[in-house]
Amino acid sequence: MYSRRVKLVYQPNIVGEPIIYNLIKKFDIEINIIQAKISPVEEGKLVMDMKAEEINYLEKGINYLLKEGIVVKTLDKSIVYREEDCVFCGACTGLCKTGALKMDQENWELIVDHTSCLLCGMCINACAFNALSLGVNGRDK
Amino acid sequence: MSKEKSFAEINKKIEKGEVLVLTAEEMSDFVDEYGEDTALEEVDVVTTATFGAMCSSGAFLNFGHSDPPIRMGRVYLNDVLAYSGLAAVDAYIGATEESESLGAQYGGAHVIEDLISGKEVHLSASSKGTDCYPRKEIDTYITLEDLNQAYLFNPRNCYQNYWVAVNSSEKIIYTYMGPLYGNYENASYSSAGQLSPLLNDPYYRTIGIGSRIFLGGAQGYIAWEGTQHNPLRKRGENGIPVGGAGTLAVIGDLKEMSKEYIRAASVTNYGVSMYVGIGIPIPILNKEMVRYTAVRDKDLYVTVVDYSAGLRDNPTLGMVSYQELRSGKIVLENGREVSTAPLSSLNKARKIAAELKDWIKRGEFFLEEPVQNLSQNRKFNPLEIRKEADAYV
Numbered sequence: 060m061y062s063r064r065v066k067l068v069y070q071p072n073i074v075g076e077p078i079i080y081n082l083i084k085k086f087d088i089e090i091n092i093i094q095a096k097i098s099p100v101e102e103g104k105l106v107m108d109m110k111a112e113e114i115n116y117l118e119k120g121i122n123y124l125l126k127e128g129i130v131v132k133t134l135d136k137s138i139v140y141r142e143e144d145c146v147f148c149g150a151c152t153g154l155c156k157t158g159a160l161k162m163d164q165e166n167w168e169l170i171v172d173h174t175s176c177l178l179c180g181m182c183i184n185a186c187a188f189n190a191l192s193l194g195v196n197g198r199d200k
Numbered sequence: 201m202s203k204e205k206s207f208a209e210i211n212k213k214i215e216k217g218e219v220l221v222l223t224a225e226e227m228s229d230f231v232d233e234y235g236e237d238t239a240l241e242e243v244d245v246v247t248t249a250t251f252g253a254m255c256s257s258g259a260f261l262n263f264g265h266s267d268p269p270i271r272m273g274r275v276y277l278n279d280v281l282a283y284s285g286l287a288a289v290d291a292y293i294g295a296t297e298e299s300e301s302l303g304a305q306y307g308g309a310h311v312i313e314d315l316i317s318g319k320e321v322h323l324s325a326s327s328k329g330t331d332c333y334p335r336k337e338i339d340t341y342i343t344l345e346d347l348n349q350a351y352l353f354n355p356r357n358c359y360q361n362y363w364v365a366v367n368s369s370e371k372i373i374y375t376y377m378g379p380l381y382g383n384y385e386n387a388s389y390s391s392a393g394q395l396s397p398l399l400n401d402p403y404y405r406t407i408g409i410g411s412r413i414f415l416g417g418a419q420g421y422i423a424w425e426g427t428q429h430n431p432l433r434k435r436g437e438n439g440i441p442v443g444g445a446g447t448l449a450v451i452g453d454l455k456e457m458s459k460e461y462i463r464a465a466s467v468t469n470y471g472v473s474m475y476v477g478i479g480i481p482i483p484i485l486n487k488e489m490v491r492y493t494a495v496r497d498k499d500l501y502v503t504v505v506d507y508s509a510g511l512r513d514n515p516t517l518g519m520v521s522y523q524e525l526r527s528g529k530i531v532l533e534n535g536r537e538v539s540t541a542p543l544s545s546l547n548k549a550r551k552i553a554a555e556l557k558d559w560i561k562r563g564e565f566f567l568e569e570p571v572q573n574l575s576q577n578r579k580f581n582p583l584e585i586r587k588e589a590d591a592y593v
Contacts, residue, residue, distance in 0.1 A: 151541075185468070187253075187464070
C-alpha cells in the first residue's frame with residue numbers, strides 16, 4: 060500500500076461536489092478523514108489519509124482534485140518519537156489537542172497515535188528531552 | 201496500646217532478610233485491606249519516590265593537578281561556565297548554566313549527564329598565574345573516572361507538593377511548568393502525589409538531615425534542609441501542605457549514578473533544568489507513620505496558580521486533588537474545565553520506589569536515623585527592594 064496525508068482547501072462553490080465518493084469509486088483510493096471543516100458558505104478544509112495499491116492511483120486522484128480547483132498540500136512529515144530518550148513525564152500530552160499523544164493510565168507510558176496527529180508541532184516545544192521531532196516519512200511501503 | 205518500632209529494630213530485620221517493604225502505593229492498599237494495626241505490626245518500611253525537574257542541582261568536581269599546575273580562574277566544561285571561586289582545581293557545575301555557544305540547548309545538566317554516561321568532556325580554564333601555580337591556560341579532556349571527586353550536591357530538591365500551572369491570558373506563555381496555552385486551555389502539575397516522599401511524611405518525623413536515600417541511582421544522603429524550605433505553608437485538615445512547602449538539600453556520589461535517573465532537560469523558552477530521581481524509605485515506627493504513608497491521591501490537594509501575571513504571588517484559582525489531576529481533567533474555581541498533563545514522571549518514580557524496595561529486601565540498603573530533624577518553623581522570606589539601611593548612624 061502507498062499512503063499520503065493531504066490537506067485540501069476548497070471554495071464553497073465545490074462543496075456540493077462528491078469528491079470523496081469519486082476518489083474511492085473512480086480511483087480506488089482508501090480515504091481516512093482526520094479533520095474536516097466544511098460549510099456551504101466558507102472555504103472548506105479537509106485533512107485526510109489517502110491509501111492505494113498503486114502509486115499512480117494516488118497521483119491520478121490528486122490530479123482529479125487539482126482539476127476540480129482544490130488546493131492540495133501533501134503533509135509528508137510525521138512526528139518521530141524516540142522512546143529511548145523519553146522519561147515518560149507526559150508534558151507533551153498537555154499541548155496535544157487531538158489526542159495523538161496520551162498517557163497510558165495504567166503504567167504512565169506515552170502512547171503515540173500517528174493517525175490523529177495534525178503536525179502542529181507543539182509537542183516538540185513541550186518535550187525537554189528532544190524525544191519528539193518532525194521527520195519525513197512519506198510512504199509506508 | 202500498639203507497639204512502636206525503632207530504626208535499629210528495622211535494620212536488624214533488613215540484616216536478617218526478614219523485613220517487609222512496600223511502596224507507598226502498595227501501602228495504601230495494604231492498610232485498606234488489613235487495617236492500621238496489622239500494617240504497623242507487619243510493615244517495616246515504605247518506599248517513596250519522585251522523578252522531576254529540580255533546577256537547584258549541581259555537582260562539585262575536583263580535576264586533579266596538571267604539570268605545571270594551574271589555579272583555575274574561569275572554568276568551562278563543554279563551553280558551560282562552572283563556578284571555581286574555590287581552591288585551585290575545585291569547581292561547581294550548576295545544572296541551569298547555559299552553554300556560551302549553544303545557549304539553552306546544552307547546559308550544566310547536560311555536562312553532568314554526559315559525565316555520568318562516561319563521555320569525554322572538554323575542560324578549558326584560564327588563570328592569572330601565581331608563583332606556585334604558574335600555568336595560565338589549560339585545554340584538555342576529562343571523564344568521570346579521571347576526576348578525584350565528583351558529587352552531586354543539590355541545594356533544593358524533592359519539593360513537598362508544588363502548584364498546578366494555568367494561563368488566563370490571551371496568548372501562550374512559556375514557563376518552567378512548560379508551555380501553557382492561553383484561556384486556561386491546559387494545566388500542568390509536577391508531583392508524584394501519593395508516591396512523593398515528603399507527602400508521606402508531612403511533618404518530617406523520619407526524613408531529616410543524615411537520612412540515607414536513593415539519589416540518581418546511587419545511595420546518597422540528605423545534607424540539610426533545602427533552600428526555600430517552607431514548613432509553614434498552608435496545610436489542609438490532614439496536615440498536608442497545599443502548595444510548595446518543605447524541600448531537601450541532597451548529596452551523593454556522581455560516579456555511582458545512572459543516566460536512567462539523572463536527565464538533562466531543555467525547557468523551551470525557559471532554559472536548562474535537570475530531572476532528578478529520588479527515593480526515600482520511610483520506617484513504619486508507629487501508627488502515625490502508618491496513617492501518613494497510607495495517603496492517597498484523592499486526599500492530596502494542590503493549589504492552582506495563574507502563571508500569566510508573572511508576579512511573585514500569582515493569583516490562585518482554588519484547589520484540586522491529585523486524583524482529579526491524574527484523570528486528565530480538572531474544574532477550576534471559576535467553572536472552567538481544563539485538561540491536565542504531568543511534568544514529573546510517575547512511571548520513573550514507580551521504578552525508583554520498586555528499586556529501593558529491592559535494595560532494602562536484598563540487605564543492600566539500611567535506614568539511617570536523622571541526626572537532626574528538618575525545621576518545622578523556618579520562615580520563608582521574600583526579597584524586598586530597598587535603599588541601604590542607616591545601620592551605622
